Amino acid sequence: MLEITGLGGLILLALDIWAIVSVVGSATTTGKKVLWVLLILILPLLGFIIWLIAGPRPLRA
Structure with missing residues (x-):
């Protein structure tokens, strides 16, 4: 179980x-x-989810 948690943290x-x-x-x-x-x-998790939904988008070259 510890390995799965560590992998999730790295992701x-x-x-x-x-x-x-x-x-x-x-x-x-x-x-x-x-x-x-x-x-x-x-x-980290909630902030990423909020950014994914409503965050600013990067500039396209």
């Missing part, structure tokens, strides 16, 4: 890093970027 960490990189690369204001990053850092 969540990777998803949170991906979300933070996407927020930083988005076209929104700096203040909103800071709030989104704080939300993702303080509430």
Whole structure:
């Protein structure tokens, strides 16, 4: 059971890093970027889900 929990934590960490990189690369204001990053850092799972639904989208090249 410990291995499954550890794997889930690593997956969540990777998803949170991906979300933070996407927020930083988005076209929104700096203040909103800071709030989104704080939300993702303080509430990793819930913050990621909220970002996935309502978060700023990254700029497309």
